[in-house]
Structures are given as C-alpha cells and as structure tokens.
Amino acid sequence: MATSTAVKLDPVKPARRDLESVVVRFAGDSGDGIQLTGGQFTQATAVAGNDLATFPDFPAEIRAPVGTTFGVSAFQINFGSRGILTSGDRPDVLIALNPAALKVNISELKPGGLIITDVSTFSERNLAKAGFSENPLGDGTLDKFKVIEIDISKLTLEAVKPFGLTNKEGLRCKNLWTLGLIYWVYNRDRQVTIDWLNQKFAKRPELAQANIAALNAGHAYGETVEMDDFAGFTVGAAEIAPGVYRNVSGAEAMSWGLLAGSQLAGLKLFFGSYPITPASTLLHILSTLKQYDVTTFQAEDEIAAICAAIGASYAGQLGMTSSSGPGVALKTEALGLAIGVELPLVLVNSQRAGPSTGMPTKTEQSDLYQAVFGRNADSPLAVVAARSPGDCFDVGIEAVRIAVKYMTPVIVLTDGYIANASEPWLIPSMDDFAPFPAEFRTDPEGFHPFLRDEKTLARAWAVPGTPGLEHRIGGIEKDYDSGNISYDPDNHQKMTDVRAEKIARIADDIPEQTVDQGSASGRLAVVGWGSTYGPISGAVANACADGLDVAHIHLRHLWPMPRNLGDLLSGFEQVLVPEMNTGQLRTVLRSEYLVPAEGLNKVNGKPFTIAEIEDAIRDRLEK
Amino acid sequence: MNAPTVIEKLTPKDFASDQELRWCPGCGDYAIIKSVHKALADLGATKENTVFISGIGCAARFPYYMSTYGFHTIHGRAPAIATGVKLANPDLDVWVVSGDGDAMSIGGNHLLHCIRRNVDLQFLLFNNEIYGLTKGQYSPTSKVGTRSPSTPMGSVENPISATHFALGAGARFVARGIDTQQKVLPGVLERAHAHRGMSFVEIFQNCIVYNDGVFDDFTDRKSADDTQIHVEHGKPLIFGKDRNRGLRLKPGALELEVATIGEDGIGESDIMVHDETNRMLATMLTDMPRPEFPVALGVLYCDPADTYEQGVVSQIDDAKAKTPPAALNDLLRRGYTWTVSA
Secondary structure: OOOOOOOOOOOOOOOOEEEOEEEEEEEEEOOOOHHHHHHHHHHHHHHOOOEEEEEEEOOOOOOOOOOOHHHEEEEEEEEEOOOOOOOOOOOOEEEEOOHHHHHHHHHHOOOOOEEEEEHHHOOHHHHHHHOOOOOOOOOOOOOOOEEEEEOHHHHHHHHHHHHOOOHHHHHOOHHHHHHHHHHHHOOOOOHHHHHHHHHHOOOOHHHHHHHHHHHHHHHHHHHHOOEOOEOOEEEOOOOOOOEEEEEEEHHHHHHHHHHHHHHHHOOOEEEEEOOOOOOHHHHHHHOOOHHHOOEEEEOOOHHHHHHHHHHHHHOOOEEEEEEOHHHHHHHHHHHHHHHHHOOOEEEEEEEOEOOOOOEOOOOOOOOHHHHHHOOOOOOOOEEEEOOOOOHHHHHHHHHHHHHHHHOOEEEEEEEHHHHHOEEEEEOOOHHHOOOOOOOOOOOOOOOOOOOEOOOOOOEOOOOOOOOOOOOEEEOOOEOOOOOOEOOOHHHHHHHHHHHHHHHHHHHHHOOOOOOOEOOOOEEEEEEEEHHHHHHHHHHHHHHHHOOOOEEEEEEOEEEOOOOOHHHHHHOEEEEEEEEOOOOHHHHHHHHHHOOOEEEEEOOOOOOOOHHHHHHHHHHHHOO | OOOOOOOOOOOHHHHEOOOOOOOOOOOHHHHHHHHHHHHHHHOOOOOOOEEEEEOOOOHHHHHHHEOOEEEEOOOOOHHHHHHHHHHHOOOOEEEEEEEHHHHHHHOHHHHHHHHHHOOOOEEEEEEOOEOOOOOOOEOOOOOOOOOEOOEOOOOOOOOOOHHHHHHHOOOOEEEEEEOOOOOOHHHHHHHHHHOOOOEEEEEEOOOOOOOOOOOHHHHOOOOHHHHEEEEOOOOEOEEOOOOOEEEEEOOOOOOEEEEEOOOOOOOHHHOOEOOOOOHHHHHHHHOOOOOOOOEEEEEEEEOOOOOHHHHHHHHHHHHHHHOOOOOHHHHHOOOOEEEEOO
C-alpha cells in the first residue's frame, strides 16, 4: 500500500478580519433576484448566530425597464456579534449588479466602503440608461471606495455551462454566483441555500444544479482568486436569548398574531380586504390559512372589505380588515358604523407615504391622526402600534383582545417598513398566552342589545341564530335603556359619553408605560411609536454609553394611552419625539399632557438612521 | 320521556316588531311589509334564523319593523355587509331591503358584485324612482324630464333599468312585483326565498309624497289586465282583458312584439311560452317599453347555480381535509428554524 507523502498546502492568504457588525446592501435590476438573494443571505447569517435586521427596498413599478434607475431593487442587512436594532444607517458594502444600482446607491455607501460590481454590465448603453456620462469604473469617481470588479455574468455562464441552460436562464443564476461570493466574504455556510434550491426546483433539477453550481463557483472565486489582499471577514455570533428562532416579516407575524388572537378568543377569523400596497401581503398569507377556519374575502373595494368584516362580526365571527392610508380613508364611514353598533373589528393599517397615492412602496407613519381622530363626529376607538416585525405578533393578539373585550373597532398601525422587513424571532409558545374567550349572550331574560357590562361598558353580543334574542341594531342613535332608535337629546349626550368612557376605560386594562432604556426621569426622554423603535433604541444606547442622561420610551398603546404616561413624561426636562411624519404624536402628547414635546421629523420614505437621532439627542444634551 | 316539541307556525303578525311604523301615511312600504310578513309565515320562517339588512333610505327602515334579527347599516353597503353575514353563517336566512338610490346609485358597485358572486340572499329593491328620505331629488331610475328639487328644469339623465342591470351582472333569479298586489307579491317573495343564490326582486313602490302616481299607467287596477303581464314558467305569455293578446318574436327580428290571437291568422300556438331559464327572453321581457308593451311581472328569470358561500366554505373544508390544522405552536415553527442554545 502506497503511502502518500505529499503535504497539502493551504494557499497563503491574508487572514480574515474580525468585525463587530457590518451593513451590506445588495442592489441590482428588479429582475436580478435581489430580494431573494437578500433573503437567503439573511437566513445563512441567522444560522451563523448573528443578530440582524433587514430592509427590502423595491421599486413601485412591477417590471420597470431593464437597466433604469427606477427599476433598481435593493436589500439591506445589518448583522453583527452585538445586538442589532436597525437595518443599518449607511452600508459598508454595496453589491451593485448594474450601473443603475451603483448610481442609485453610491451616495449612501460609507467612505472607504467596499463595492462589488459586475463589470460586464457596464456597457455604454447601460451606463447611458443609468445616467452616467463616463464609466465610473476607472474615471476616479469611486476613488474613495474599494472597488472589486468582476465579470460576474461571464463567470456565471461558465459555471452553469454543463447544465444546458439557455443564455437567458444561465444569466438568471448571476445572483446565486454573487451570493456564493458574499458567503465566502463573511464565511457563511452555503448549505441552507443549497437545501432551499433543491426544494424550490424539485421539479426542474437541472435548474437546482445550475444555481448550486453558480453558488459554489462564486464561493470558490473568493477562495482562490487574490483580490488585492482582500481576505474577507468574520462576524462572530451575538449573545442571543436561547430558544428556537425563525426569520419573520411583519406581515407574517401580524397574520399569525391575528389568528392566535382569534383562537384565544375562541372565534373564527374573517378577513375582508382589497389589494393595496403594502398591505396586501396580509391577505395573501391569511388566504393560505383556511385550514384554521380563516375566511378571506377579496372585496370589490375598501368599503365592501370593512363592511363584510362588520357583517361577519355581527354574525359571530371576528371581522378584520386591512389597508393603507388611502384605503383606510375609504373605510372611515363603516368604522363609524362599527363604533355606533359596538361590534368588535380589527383594522390593520400598513402605513405608506402620502397624501393620496403618495409613494406606495415607501414607508411613513403619518396616519396617527387618521387612526385616533380621523372620523366624523365623536367616534372613539382603540389604536395600537407595532414597533418591529416580531412585535406584530403580540400587537395582533392585543388588538383582538381589546376588540372582543370592549366590543370596539381597534386600529393597528404598522408600516411598509415593518410589514416587509424581517428579523430573527424567538418563537413564542402559545401556552404562555392566557385565553380571553368571547362571550355570546344567550339568555333572553332582561336582554336588550345595548345592555352593558358594568366594568368594561361593553355591550352584550347576541348573534343571529340565537332564539329569543332577536333584535335590531343600526347606525341611528340608540336608546341607552332599550337599544331602540332614539332622537332624544339627553340620550344622545349619554350615549356619546358612554362610548367615550368605554374606550377610556381600556387604559385600566393595559400595562403602565415603562421606560425601555435609561432612567424614569431626567433631562431628556425620547418618545417613539412604531417602527422608529430600532433607530431610537440604538441612538439612546449610544448616548447612554457616553454618559448622557437620556431615556427611551416607546408606546404600543396609542389610544387610549397608558394611565401613567403623563406623570412619566413630566419627570423629564425635555421630550423629543422622532417620527416619520410632521409631528403627529408630538401634537397628541402636547394636547393630552401639556408637555413641551419637540419633534424630530422626516418624511423621505426612509427609516431614521441611528445617527440622525443620536445627533438630535446630543444637540439637546451637549450644548 | 321526552315530550315532542310542538313548533307552532308563526303568523304574519308574529313577524312585526313592537316599533311603530313611521313611513308616510299611504306609503307603498306598508303594503310591502305586509306581504313580507305573510311570505315569512307561509314559508315557515323562524324569527331567530331570519336577518333583515338594509342601507339608508325610507326602505332601509324596514328591519326596525321586523321582529327578526335586523341590521340597519350605511348607505349602499347592505349587500357587502350581508355578504359578510352569509359567509360567517351560511345557515342564516338573509334578506336585504334597499331603495333605488341606495341600490342603484351609491351602492351600485356592491350590488353588482353581490349579484355576480351569487350570494344566497333575497334582495328586495323598492323602486319608487325618487329619493324620498332626502326630500324628493330625482334618482338613477327616474325618467328623463323628472322635475325635482335638484332638477327644476327636469332630469336630463337616462334612467337605469334595475332588472336589466341585475341580468347583466349575472343574476340567477330576477322577479318583479307591485307594492299593492298583496295577493301576488307574497308568492313572488316565496319563490325568491326558495331560490338558492342571489334572488333579485324589484318592487314598484309608490312614493305618495314625492312621486305619487309615477307607475299609475300600469298599476291602475282598471287597466291592469292590458298593461301588465304576469309571467309563469311553461305558460304562454298571454295578457289582456280578453286574454287574447300575447308576446311573440317578431318575424325576422330579434325582438318581441304584441300579437292579437285571432287576428292575422295568429293562434295561441304562435304565442311564446315563458321559459324562466332563458336569460335572453328575460332580458327582452324586462326591456319592454310601455305603453306599447305591458310590464312583465312575476319570476322573469330563474336558473340556479352554485352559491358563493358554498364555494368559500367548501374551500375551507377541502383545506382542512388536505392538511388538518396543526396546533398554532406548530404553524409558528413551520419552515426554517434554528436553535440558539443557552
């Protein structure tokens, strides 16, 4: 038996550098599979034990002309060995698969950042489409960055050659080649993606093989080609609470939360909706959950969507509807009906930039006034807001709880950012949630439809089909003592008061407001709601680490607000309210508590960066 | 030993609520509600299983005067709310009561979709060709030239035909009746009730205050035999005081004409027999101009098809059969997960 004496030598390569955290942005044409690439990288990164947050940013046009700047799709991920709260301010790494992607994203790349490009796409034609008069590769434009130019198209086609694909099919594997390279850059395991490809293309194994070959080729390229002493990075595992995790988007977590809430209430979920960006995903997800007795109804319009939900609640299911601002505006009259007849209803508003059509795919949180005040007459209801993708689950459950217990519509505010972004989520156990079963009235003795629970003031819920409880309800004012039509002036005063008091009493049934970070009184409170949670949290953490006296308060219950909020805010010299609107919560806090709240506002369709909020904190505390 | 429960059949009066009717004296709605009470009693309806849903308008007060379940909702939206009720509980017997403004104007879109989806409910359109509750403006069914507070020089809009609209939207049951015909109307309502699917019934209703007598040209009892034709499936389309006039296809044209039996060699066999499953015929019957033609009343069209809620419920049943619902804990853990150890 021959013994090998050859010594296997590793090629001499520089060592990988350790990073605490990094922000990577994938960008390319909307047909380049950018979102998919980002999703796969997210999964591999989660498996590697990093904490992470992502932000998909895709164009409003379904298929914008190839190579144009408005057809650029991007996906940003921030991951690290420390706690990650946002998808990151400015990218450290930009993967630009065509000139347009470079053009759109270059201004945000950090100085000294890394650019990886597919040089074969930098043709005269593509450069012109992207609006470059000169080729930025080599004309000095990119001197302050590190640029790695690779002919990704050519290398991809070589890698997939054995599988007999057409040129077009072959080029579609470009994203996997790129992903393979990025896996090498950050030392990620490819297996997650290989398994996924095998499953996705189970019926076309040649496509699975080709994509895997492209993935491996990209990885091997990093492994073998010397890229100017570039050796990739290591990002260590973060300290994360133990348990079973998954990635979850806001839309998924919200769908599951609404279903979980319905189950805890012992009710079947009815979801009436009309397609609108970015809210439609909820309808898509819930329509796949029919086996859980979920009925989904794609209505003829926004009004019919909420009306059918009201009809379902009237008949004993839990009616829900969803939309974005303009659609919610259309639902307003029906919301008034649900308030007047006091039926449970959940409305999820995935906010987007407005007014009118505005920027459907860009995020904003400018529907707070609409949610709290935006109806004719005195029409109070409850409003809650989710602060992150995973938080949507708990907020969904809370919305259902309030709706059922108080026989009221509840508006849930989320936004385009939360709905689309995903984060690793410690999967909760349903055993940890106490049920809150809905009670249907069945006893005819002393019944009338507006008989109220003494404590919650919720009216009795008697559903059609119940013998002896036949009754009529409607939008006309009801007599307090019989539920019959009443135009009596004093009665209207009494009914208006009781509707307001019922909503106000919810404040007795929600947790007192806590301070997320920092002390319970001091020089500055930064108060937020919704998806500003991440950047505020990061900014306050940085400021606290530097010894600044600042606290972070984040609201889930926006109406009614927690009982102690006024007292809590009065313990701070200054109150700063960062919002992606022109100052809506600021106004509400001022009017409710007479606190000198100041706004930090922006509406450019993008989430706050940590730096923006941190600067505002330092402005107030360091001057 | 269990004593057999005797369910007493309810009388028409049992379906009236304790609320005082507040339509104008002489309003056609009084007659209609009587016919509805009678129809419900005749068909053995129960109060607990019956739901009346309405939008806004004079007709929309209807649910308050019924002793069944009732929901007086918002303008034009009753079909959408009724769709939700029916999806949530297909066993309920749902009636929607609407007027020409509520159904054909502000609620036209919902009505269209309720019809095409074939939601199993009875839709009663009280058509008086005027807005009553808002004090007399012209409606989408008002004739050209209708003078009203908002059209002092007469309306210049073409009216819509409610039944033609319903047929165009794909209705599987279309019928017409007259408010005061209390011998005939309950039978039409019972047919509507028996039909599985969306039953569209137009009831010509006289608004005594704002549009009095608008249908007199064909509802007047004295001339009714000559101005009305009560259609019945399988029977010849004959009308007239002397029962000698009938409808036939005009030779060489795709249109109806009135023919007189015994004239020009026309016999009874030349008269068309009503086929309520013939959509084309129903459309022609609904479009007959007066006074050249009589107004067709009764069940113009009835051709049942699968209902919407059947389809929705069977998909839910199929989904359960295919993938029995896992516990929510399992649903949350479906797909790619990973474990972080302590």
